[in-house]
Amino acid sequence: MKTLLKMAWLNIWRNKRRTLILLCAMAAGLIGVLFTMGFMQGWMNQMVDNAIMTYEGHVKILGKGFQRNPVIENSMPAMPDVEGILNRDPRVRAWTERLTAQGLLSTPTDSRVVTIVGADPDREPQVSVIGEALRDGEFVSSKEPLKIAIGRTLSEKIKKGLGKKVVLMSQRLDGEIGSAAFRVGGLFDTGSGSYDESTVYISLADARQMLAEGDRVTEITILLHDIKDSEVVAADLARELKERGVEVVTWKDRLPFIVEMIKLSDRFAIPYYALFYIAMAFGIVNTLLMAIGERTHEIGIMLAMGMHRRTLVLLIMLESLFLAILAALAGAGIGWGLVAWFGHRGIDLSAFSAAMEYYGLGHVLYPVLDPGRAAWAVVAMLAVALVFSFYPAARAARLVPVEAIRRAG
Amino acid sequence: MKLLEVGQLKKDYREGKTWVHALRGVDLQIGEGEFVAIAGPSGSGKTTLLNVISGLDSVTEGQVRFDGDDVTTMTPRQLTHMRLTKIGFVFQVYNLIPVLTAQENVEFTMLLQGVPAAKRKALSLDILSRVGLAGYGHRRPPTMSGGQQQRVAVARAIVTHPRLVLADEPTANLDSETGAKLLDVMKELNETEKITFIFSTHDPMVMDYSRRLIRVRDGRVDSDKTR
Ligand SMILES: Nc1ncnc2c1ncn2[C@@H]1O[C@H](COP(=O)(O)OP(=O)(O)OP(=O)(O)O)[C@@H](O)[C@H]1O
Ligand SMILES: [Mg+2]
Numbered sequence: 210m211k212t213l214l215k216m217a218w219l220n221i222w223r224n225k226r227r228t229l230i231l232l233c234a235m236a237a238g239l240i241g242v243l244f245t246m247g248f249m250q251g252w253m254n255q256m257v258d259n260a261i262m263t264y265e266g267h268v269k270i271l272g273k274g275f276q277r278n279p280v281i282e283n284s285m286p287a288m289p290d291v292e293g294i295l296n297r298d299p300r301v302r303a304w305t306e307r308l309t310a311q312g313l314l315s316t317p318t319d320s321r322v323v324t325i326v327g328a329d330p331d332r333e334p335q336v337s338v339i340g341e342a343l344r345d346g347e348f349v350s351s352k353e354p355l356k357i358a359i360g361r362t363l364s365e366k367i368k369k370g371l372g373k374k375v376v377l378m379s380q381r382l383d384g385e386i387g388s389a390a391f392r393v394g395g396l397f398d399t400g401s402g403s404y405d406e407s408t409v410y411i412s413l414a415d416a417r418q419m420l421a422e423g424d425r426v427t428e429i430t431i432l433l434h435d436i437k438d439s440e441v442v443a444a445d446l447a448r449e450l451k452e453r454g455v456e457v458v459t460w461k462d463r464l465p466f467i468v469e470m471i472k473l474s475d476r477f478a479i480p481y482y483a484l485f486y487i488a489m490a491f492g493i494v495n496t497l498l499m500a501i502g503e504r505t506h507e508i509g510i511m512l513a514m515g516m517h518r519r520t521l522v523l524l525i526m527l528e529s530l531f532l533a534i535l536a537a538l539a540g541a542g543i544g545w546g547l548v549a550w551f552g553h554r555g556i557d558l559s560a561f562s563a564a565m566e567y568y569g570l571g572h573v574l575y576p577v578l579d580p581g582r583a584a585w586a587v588v589a590m591l592a593v594a595l596v597f598s599f600y601p602a603a604r605a606a607r608l609v610p611v612e613a614i615r616r617a618g
Numbered sequence: 619m620k621l622l623e624v625g626q627l628k629k630d631y632r633e634g635k636t637w638v639h640a641l642r643g644v645d646l647q648i649g650e651g652e653f654v655a656i657a658g659p660s661g662s663g664k665t666t667l668l669n670v671i672s673g674l675d676s677v678t679e680g681q682v683r684f685d686g687d688d689v690t691t692m693t694p695r696q697l698t699h700m701r702l703t704k705i706g707f708v709f710q711v712y713n714l715i716p717v718l719t720a721q722e723n724v725e726f727t728m729l730l731q732g733v734p735a736a737k738r739k740a741l742s743l744d745i746l747s748r749v750g751l752a753g754y755g756h757r758r759p760p761t762m763s764g765g766q767q768q769r770v771a772v773a774r775a776i777v778t779h780p781r782l783v784l785a786d787e788p789t790a791n792l793d794s795e796t797g798a799k800l801l802d803v804m805k806e807l808n809e810t811e812k813i814t815f816i817f818s819t820h821d822p823m824v825m826d827y828s829r830r831l832i833r834v835r836d837g838r839v840d841s842d843k844t845r
Contacts, residue, residue, distance in 0.1 A: 212722060212729055219717035506712055513674055515702025516730055611674045614709060 213520070217527035224500065231496050232536050235590070238485040239540030240547065242586050247548035247576035248556075249478060253471045254577060257436070257460065262338045263399050264408070265463050266304075266430035267439045270446060271456045275427055276463075281310050281382050285455055287424040294449060295431065300438045304431040305332035308416040312379030314359075314409060319367045324408045325377055327416020336432045339397060339410065346371045346395035349412040356394030356412070360405025364396050371396065377411070382421040389419045400572070436460075486589060490597040493529055497601035501525065508605055509613025518606035525605055529598030530591065537587045548578045619686065621781060621814055622648040622671065627680035629666050629837075640666040642837035643680070648816065650781075653808045655828035656818040663837040664818035668784045671816070672705050673697035685781050702730055706775025708785035708817075713771035714759040721746065721755035724774045731778060745773045749803050765796035769803060776807050785817035789824055801827045 221228050261267060272285035287306060295304045308327035313320050330351045334340025339358075340348055348358050357375060369375055373393050381387040391411060399405055417425065433442060439459040447457040461468050501508065508521065555573035629641035640663045648654055656664050669675035671682060673689045674697075682689040685704060692700065701707075706727075714723045724742040733741075746755055749769040759767050768788055775783045785804070789797030805827060808815050817828075825831050833840040 212718070212726070215722075216715065216717055223717065507715060510707070510709060510713060511715070511726075513672075513701065513707055514727055514730070515698050517698065520730070611669050 213524055214527060217524055217531055220500070220504075220524075221528050221531055224503070227496060227499070228532070231492050231532060232539065234492055235489055235533065235536030236540035236543065238489055239537060239586065239590060240544040242482050242485050243541065243544030243578060243583055244547055244576070245478065245481065246582055246586065247544075247552065247578045248574070249474050250579055250582070251552065251574050251576035253467075253474060255574060256467055256470065257464070259401070260464050260467060261432075261436070261460055263401065263404060264337060264430075265460050266336055267433040267436055267460055268431040268443045268446065269458050269463065270429040270431070270450065271458060272427060273454050273456055276456055276458055279309070279311075279427070281380060281420055281427070284308065284382065284421065284425045284427045285453075287426050288429075288450075288453065288455075291429060291450070294446070295429075298442070298445075300433050300435070300442055302432045302434045303332070303335035304429060305329045305336045306413060306426040307333075307428050307430060308413055308420060308425060309427045310379045310416075310420055312377050314363075314367075315376045315378065316367050316369055316374075321363075321367070322407070323363075323377075325379060325416065326408060326410045327413045327420070328410050329413050333410070336430055338399065342397040342399045344396050344398050346393070348395050348397075349410050349415075350394075351412055351414060353394070354412065354415055355389060355391050357391035358395035358397055358410040359393060360408065361396045361398045362402050362405045363407075363409070364393065366406065369393055377409070377419065379420060381419075382425065387419045389415070391415075482586070482589075486593045489590065490593050493532065493594055493597050494601055496532075497525060497529060497598055498604070500528070501601055501605045505608065505613045505616050508608055509610045509616070512608065513610040513614060521606050522599070522602040525602035526595055526598045529594045529602075533591045533594030537590050540590075541583065541587050545578060545583070548576045551576050552578075619683075620647040621650045621652075621685060622646075622816075623681070623683040624667075624671070625681040627667075627670065627682065628678045629663075629670055629675070630678045640837055641670070641678075644834070644837070644839055646832060646839060646842065648814065650814055651808070651812045652814055652816075652830060653805060653828050654814075654816045654830045654832060655825050656816065656832045656834060657820060657822075657825045658818075658834035658840070659820060662834045664820075664834060665786050666837075667834065668786050668816065668818060672701055672707070672784055674701075702727070703778075704781045706778065706780040706783040706813075708768065708771045708775050708783065708788045710787045710790050711764075713774070714767055716759050719756050719758055720751065720762065720770045723759065723770055724755075724777055727774060727778050733778075741777050742773070745777045746770070748807070749773045750799075763796075765792050765800060768792065768800050772800065772804055772807070776811065776813055779811065779813065782814045782816065785815065787818050787820075789819065789821060794821070794823055797821065797824060798827075 270291070272283045275283040295301050306329055310325050312323060312325045314323045328349060330349050334348060344361055349356055364370055371393050374390055375393065376388060376390050378386060378388040397405065433439060443457045443459045450457065511521065552575050555575050557572060558574050559572040624644055624646050627641050627644040631638040631640055644667060656667065658664050666675065670677050671684065673692060677690050687700070715726065718726065721742050724745060725738040728738045728741065743755060746752060749772055751766060751769055754762065754766065759770070789800055792800060801824060804815055807813060819825060830844040832842045
């Protein structure tokens, strides 16, 4: 076996140029696969992250029915004791309460349907990026009532800058129409035009005044340290809050579109990867057939001497495996490095940013490689090399020694 | 019973629409320990005869009995096993596996036979010095002269003590002096190890080395003389 390994190793270097070309092609293909994987993964992660960090959080406690029908009737009373549960849980990074409603934002010349978010002025910036997204003025405050923060794009559309007045209107819990006049106190830019145009923030206190009585909320939004804990934390909370008549959901329940996108992107990527493996299989079959053609005489002699055909098959499959291992080392090394480098630096996609925003991305994409997937790509490469070397190997084993030996060299 | 008995051996090759009669009824018997030269012009059937004896090629008609077995009725597996355990081969050129050292080449047959590493090493080093290549064990074939390569091939052929060594024009690509040296080595091994050698040639000088010279012509034995 040792001799066989040595022969296989040395055999692949008998035609250095050809081997190097094949290795480069295989490695380049693997780099392409890994980079695409990294790109897709980064894209999906960012899409999820953006949605989570802008508004959704990882886990939400909602009033019963709110997930299906987000109206004020499905709000819930504030639960001061939940604060203790959340603060004690080490998996929880931050949380906040909101009272939200669909409503109408009007100016003397314009009126638009918006989502009104009644936010806790102190807690909201810990849970979402809305605080960081503030470009002008300040976020809603508990000290100054009737201030509203709106997106900069919305501000431009309705031509109402800082200090200007707008009127909000929405259905109250008691069925009446509630309305109040607000002064624009802050302008934000989350990077998502559609979000900025359709979402406005007021303080939780103002929202309660305008929409409900008492201390009602529509949701408690929870940010975790690790997205992977979402399901467990949700399940734990659901168990603890069983008697309260609330619903606990995760970001996956809230963002079915993104979850579908992730599944879809995996499915679309498969044919692309398959293409690489098919090309690689052709390269390997071709190279091995050429190599065998050149070594016909020698193979004839080995067979004449009494070498078993299956030993010859093994030898050629080993050669293929060595090629694949070399290409995998190079390809995985460079591919990994490339993803790490771009993951650090980011890929500027501002040229496509309109489309990107649509998918919930900023301008810069940071690829990330999932080690499990990368390992699969490498293993698949080795497997393809082994499987597809079988045909050339079997052809070599079918050589007739007398004829093979008659051929020179 | 002789080691090798060939009776009324015929071998036809199809070439397009016509048939080439490479062997047209060969009879010969070769005993244990003989050193036999088969001579004849190009195309006379020397290679065909050797290939048929070892079962590398099939026969059209006739018998080949080697070491008590009927070679013509053996299965491919049995033939492979027979060649591995009982026959050593030396071909005209490029006998060796170029990526292996001389010593590893000599060990190759033993490796296929499953001989333990220590024994392989000892035997191969011993036989290399017997063919005058002590110290060349680590050399790769491409770095050796044609004569040296053929001596490694001879060493490989006999290191397992086969019943028979078949050498098809082993000296054809060597100058006469180097060829003579190679035959000296073969003859020495024939005498000391009692290994039977059959080799083919069309070089008159080489024929003189053997006590028994079989001349073939047009696929028939023309003469068979023992001096
Ligand atoms: N596979 C084959 N197909 C067709 N004809 C063949 C084949 N092998 C040998 N022959 C023919 O059989 C005859 C004998 O060939 P063989 O190779 O045995 O001669 P040889 O004595 O070894 O010649 P040389 O001295 O040139 O090696 C030749 O006419 C040759 O052309
Ligand atoms: Mg010949």
